[in-house]
Amino acid sequence: MKEYTIPLIIRxxxxxxxxxxxxxxxxxxxxxxxxxNKYLNQIVLRNGSDLQDYYSVSMDNxxxxxxxxxRRLHPDTNPxxxxxxxxxMQSSGQSPDILRTAYVSFAANLRRTIVEEAIDQNIGRDYxxxxxxxxxxxxxxxxxxxxSRIVHLNAGNAPNVALHAVINGSVLRCDNxxxxxxxxxxxxxxxxxTMIAMDPDHPITRHMTVAYWKGGDLGFEKKLYDTxxxxxxxxxxxxxxxxxxxxHLTSGLDLIALDPKVSxxxxxxEALESDEQMGWVARQLAKDFGYFNQEGxxxxxxxxxxxxxxxxxxxxxxxxxxxxQDALQALPAAYSSPHPAFDPVLRDEIEGIRYSDxxxxxxVKANEGGVIVSQQAEAVxxxxxxGGRVINIIPVPDLDxxxxxxxxxxxxxxxxxxxxxxxxxxxxxxxxxQRLSPLGCIAYEGLGYPHDAxxxxxxxxxxxxxxxxxxxxxxxGAGMMCAA
Amino acid sequence: MTTQTSNDLYxxxxxxxxxxxxxxxxxxxxxxxxxxxxxQLALFKRRFEALKPKLRAxxxxxxxxxxxxxxxxxxxxxxxxxxxxxxxxxALDVQKARFDKLTRWLQALTTHDLSAVHAEHCESIxxxxxxxxxxxxxxxxxxxxxxGKISLFPLSTVEESLFVDKNTYIVEPxxxxxxxxxxxxxxxxxxxxxxxxxxxxxxxIMRVLKENCYDGREDMFITLDxxxxxxxxxxxxxxxxxxxxxxxxxxxxxxxxxxxxxLATRASNADERWTRFxxxxxxxxxxxxxxxxxxxxxxxxxAEACRKMDIFVEWHPDSMIxxxxxxxxxxxxxxxxxxxxxxxxxxxxxxxxxxxxxTESSSTAVCCPHDKLHPLPWGITHLMDPATGxxxxxxxxxxxxxxxxxxxxxxxxxxxxxxxxxxxxxxGGCACGRKGPFMDNDINRIxxxxxxxxxxxxxxxxxxxxxxxxxxxxxx
Numbered sequence: 001m002k003e004y005t006i007p008l009i010i011r012x013x014x015x016x017x018x019x020x021x022x023x024x025x026x027x028x029x030x031x032x033x034x035x036x037n038k039y040l041n042q043i044v045l046r047n048g049s050d051l052q053d054y055y056s057v058s059m060d061n062x063x064x065x066x067x068x069x070x071r072r073l074h075p076d077t078n079p080x081x082x083x084x085x086x087x088x089m090q091s092s093g094q095s096p097d098i099l100r101t102a103y104v105s106f107a108a109n110l111r112r113t114i115v116e117e118a119i120d121q122n123i124g125r126d127y128x129x130x131x132x133x134x135x136x137x138x139x140x141x142x143x144x145x146x147x148s149r150i151v152h153l154n155a156g157n158a159p160n161v162a163l164h165a166v167i168n169g170s171v172l173r174c175d176n177x178x179x180x181x182x183x184x185x186x187x188x189x190x191x192x193x194t195m196i197a198m199d200p201d202h203p204i205t206r207h208m209t210v211a212y213w214k215g216g217d218l219g220f221e222k223k224l225y226d227t228x229x230x231x232x233x234x235x236x237x238x239x240x241x242x243x244x245x246x247x248h249l250t251s252g253l254d255l256i257a258l259d260p261k262v263s264x265x266x267x268x269x270e271a272l273e274s275d276e277q278m279g280w281v282a283r284q285l286a287k288d289f290g291y292f293n294q295e296g297x298x299x300x301x302x303x304x305x306x307x308x309x310x311x312x313x314x315x316x317x318x319x320x321x322x323x324x325q326d327a328l329q330a331l332p333a334a335y336s337s338p339h340p341a342f343d344p345v346l347r348d349e350i351e352g353i354r355y356s357d358x359x360x361x362x363x364v365k366a367n368e369g370g371v372i373v374s375q376q377a378e379a380v381x382x383x384x385x386x387g388g389r390v391i392n393i394i395p396v397p398d399l400d401x402x403x404x405x406x407x408x409x410x411x412x413x414x415x416x417x418x419x420x421x422x423x424x425x426x427x428x429x430x431x432x433x434q435r436l437s438p439l440g441c442i443a444y445e446g447l448g449y450p451h452d453a454x455x456x457x458x459x460x461x462x463x464x465x466x467x468x469x470x471x472x473x474x475x476x477g478a479g480m481m482c483a484a
Numbered sequence: 485m486t487t488q489t490s491n492d493l494y495x496x497x498x499x500x501x502x503x504x505x506x507x508x509x510x511x512x513x514x515x516x517x518x519x520x521x522x523x524q525l526a527l528f529k530r531r532f533e534a535l536k537p538k539l540r541a542x543x544x545x546x547x548x549x550x551x552x553x554x555x556x557x558x559x560x561x562x563x564x565x566x567x568x569x570x571x572x573x574x575a576l577d578v579q580k581a582r583f584d585k586l587t588r589w590l591q592a593l594t595t596h597d598l599s600a601v602h603a604e605h606c607e608s609i610x611x612x613x614x615x616x617x618x619x620x621x622x623x624x625x626x627x628x629x630x631x632g633k634i635s636l637f638p639l640s641t642v643e644e645s646l647f648v649d650k651n652t653y654i655v656e657p658x659x660x661x662x663x664x665x666x667x668x669x670x671x672x673x674x675x676x677x678x679x680x681x682x683x684x685x686x687x688x689i690m691r692v693l694k695e696n697c698y699d700g701r702e703d704m705f706i707t708l709d710x711x712x713x714x715x716x717x718x719x720x721x722x723x724x725x726x727x728x729x730x731x732x733x734x735x736x737x738x739x740x741x742x743x744x745x746x747l748a749t750r751a752s753n754a755d756e757r758w759t760r761f762x763x764x765x766x767x768x769x770x771x772x773x774x775x776x777x778x779x780x781x782x783x784x785x786x787a788e789a790c791r792k793m794d795i796f797v798e799w800h801p802d803s804m805i806x807x808x809x810x811x812x813x814x815x816x817x818x819x820x821x822x823x824x825x826x827x828x829x830x831x832x833x834x835x836x837x838x839x840x841x842x843t844e845s846s847s848t849a850v851c852c853p854h855d856k857l858h859p860l861p862w863g864i865t866h867l868m869d870p871a872t873g874x875x876x877x878x879x880x881x882x883x884x885x886x887x888x889x890x891x892x893x894x895x896x897x898x899x900x901x902x903x904x905x906x907x908x909x910x911x912g913g914c915a916c917g918r919k920g921p922f923m924d925n926d927i928n929r930i931x932x933x934x935x936x937x938x939x940x941x942x943x944x945x946x947x948x949x950x951x952x953x954x955x956x957x958x959x960x
Contacts, residue, residue: 345931352568355544378576
């Protein structure tokens, strides 16, 4: 087992003392990192006024900093990013090619135009740069978004997730404490070290702390999750960790819960009409569950296809399943590859149904991924385990039956044909879905709109209001005017 | 044994492996293991040849992996069925009461003719199983997982009695190790199981023991709860847990609501049930000969209940505790071993037999004083690489996924890929004196070996399902 030392980063300082040992996912790496319990007082920002320094720099300055940071995060030139990539190769569900693609994309994610678009669409730059006036019917008000003190409990299924905390935390001028996940223990550290190399005294650097502790470390978390120390927690995670965090919530502490989600595909009967059509749709579907090795919440896992239940229709559906498997295998290695650690329980489940009349299984012989075609309108019993590039295609009599399968846990739905999107959009949303996209495009999520059914930037900010009244109103008292 | 007698014996065992059951534990573990391996392989070949034409599931498996005939132990990794195959039917068929399709599914796994099963009037899985049992010798063993469906293992009356032997052999004395002759029927069978009857492995063991060794005496069996855990209840358990985990809607019929309500009521009276059990199994059996049968977790829960009631277990000194299941998957509090030892002062550790077994094989393993597990020698224990599925060598010490083959059953294919990772010492030589390969008493579930209990992802992943009892108690 390879062992690494992962520093604790506190506000521009790199700390490598008081090391404790942890094992990473899959038991292939171990890492030594400072015991956070020894540094709690330095990790937290007790006095909210200490965010004042952030307000001495303009948004332009912040955007310049982020763009320059992006340029410095290329794996060819940044040894820390290379190290993060090396560790991820051993602890994540991605191949080296995919990981490299992800790290190379950091620069694009931090490009000024991209971040500006996210700001403009999600919150409005005026609210971040100063007090924005609002003329109301009885008063003049001003509204401004202030930074808050945030703990980011990052997900580790894709390196890009580490950028969420960097982008949101910087443009909102937040004090950021990032907890690295065990399946990606170094990416956030590598980013923070790069910030330090750029400018250790910049407010972005001075308000970035990156630490690892074992999730559920009651002693530490009980002390950390206190309104004297932090304002908000942004948490990605499974039900167990979410329930754990909720135990800590006290009045005044805000949880922004990015609960685990699954995505799906809804495919109209048109897909099976011609061989040409079938091939094209198969290639689109393969992208939606194959890209980034189905590690993300945006990857499809269940594909509902409108199809008859007679033998001829099912034969055609099975042919479609085979085409999807072929298309999966043809995806470019930079975006999709055999899973390095295929779930053995999922493999058992699939082996169990391989010879059943109720399912057709294409692939999943080794770790190449594959397709399970249900022969009736039901998902496999183990649908919540689907991963490692395995999709379950389910025949449904009509689009309504597909919509009925949408739940609060459904994040994105890839839809074919495009025209069907408008037809089922509202019903999908009312049942819990959060984003509809053309089939083949769901892995390409933008930054300029809500995620997980919420506007995260707005949730991260602390919104301030100032107001002024006419003299007459002030004289009479605002409440009296209201009563009149 | 003279050489001639010995050769005769080996010939007879190869001819009919059920003759193993006539040997004592000492005789079994004194067999020449090279010879045993020879006829293990011969029986594996013979069963494959005999069952392949009769079992559609085995035919499809053999065709898929391209095996026409067995040439060695390594073929077992390809010809063993995944344990998940026993629940590979469609849940929708159960929900829509299409039990004729379930009959066809089950027919692929058994040589018994199921054509007399008339499922058209069955409205539930319990009714269908009753019909199957009424008109055929099949006695399916059911077990539930966390993902919804229940497994249906195709046991029949032909093999049922193996459940007597596999559970009585291993408590027999061996050399100077303590033991009892459980077939004598003089030991009260104490089992903290939440039902007395049903198709689960444990009620099945009780039933066959009762019928074969106890002249049907109900009073010789003490369980945590009376009554039957039906397949309908198990089915509903699975559905409720799955719906809760996935956020799916679940509409219960009035009949299902009644089942859920009854289960919830039972779940809410845990203290009362344990108190009653302790009264019957401890207070009522003071000085009597007892065979305790249950997981280590249950042994601890029983000790804890005794502690709360401030009493000690004072069974007859010859009583035996048969337990297993390890300590994984249950949060034992610190000092739990002390609680057990304190409350079972005459039996722990001296009268404890740890065992490792499974529904799929009659070759249960017994733990010796050197903490090694010895499988009863007729069953094949084989290993495969859990990642590649490749067969591991049958020499030296190997760690891998366990594949078993039981040559006793003649009506179903008893080659199964288990979900367990084990370490096998193939060259034998355990200090306890038993011949043949043995295993470390450290069994791990493959599903729990993937590491990373602090992994965070945004995609929904399998979660620790809340126990049904908790769920129902809250829902009630």
